[in-house]
Amino acid sequence: MATRPGTRPGVPGRFRLSHLVRLAPRSAGARALAGKTLERAAGRHGCDDLLADRADAVREFRDVLDRHLRSRPADCPVCFRALLAAEEEYHWANALEGFTDDVHHVDCPHCGTGVMIVIGGFGRCSQARDGNEEIRRDLRPAAADELTGTGRWMHRITVRDGQETLADGIAHLFGKAECPCCAGVFGIADEYTAANRPVTR
Template identity: 35%
Template structure:
């Protein structure tokens, strides 16, 4: 039996967390923001009580209906994304591997039902977080928003990577304000994708997310800085920006 009074969340002692999770179970969509305020504020910080809540979140997810499941899976996914990697001693991903396995299975199933692209990307990131896939479990959202901000590896200028209805290009000025100098993105051929990029592409296609799938070869492709002409990997600059 967990002694919650010995654990902490974002507000101090976690003795109130069991009752908070009871309310979350009764109304996942209505209580999710409060749960996140206590267990994973700003979606980037977790606490001992956050990880201890994972078994209960797995139980809640297993019992709730499709209309509430997304809220539970995203809450658990945000917590898992904060965990040290599987290579770290006593990683919560290892300590709580059983409930995380349940959450992963439910997310995998629920992804196939997601229709809206934003929800799909959020769930896909949760799926990766339960697997311990660092970085990409937090920065796929640009595939939906259509934009990443990165820095040139040579001259240091800030750049926009644009993926979507406005085209597939790199620029250094706000492209929404008018004509700007653009460098086209050079996608990897779909058949040449390997590892995680190939898995993401194949999964998005299989789940009917064709627009998202179309952007993945560009995200893992190359382009050049419009200012200095330096060629670079788009994905490497996205990762570099996240790890700063």
């Protein structure tokens, strides 16, 4: 499929974002597409220049999303991810699936073992293989008053908007995990962010 000069295949061009934001208050499709634009337009693939001159549109979209989320809408997970992207939390915008069966991969900072973090219907645990044995350890969720920075903001928004599943998932995601192999304890969000947060210009 041909693309317009100056645009990249698969990424809505910068000329479309302002139009989508204008439609966003009354269109779930526009909210979803504008959110995907932000999620994909910054990251290691080098498309962050698409947002270079769209600060006003991003700010307006952030306000639209915040107002919309207060109404406890059916498209809450999609809009919450879009809000994360508008706040430049791109790695979380691309990672969170609503905590029905979310799986995140991190390396234990103590022994280097690859650890799978499971939050959702399959449980809330860290999981790794030791030889032929699969070992699980329960996660240690953060209490609301222990959260700081991005975790506190994400948790506050979801509690405010009555999104109990999201709030519980965030408390676990920003809590602690025990490595099933070495028993070392580490912050899940810290390790995931260090490995996955994109560097933008």
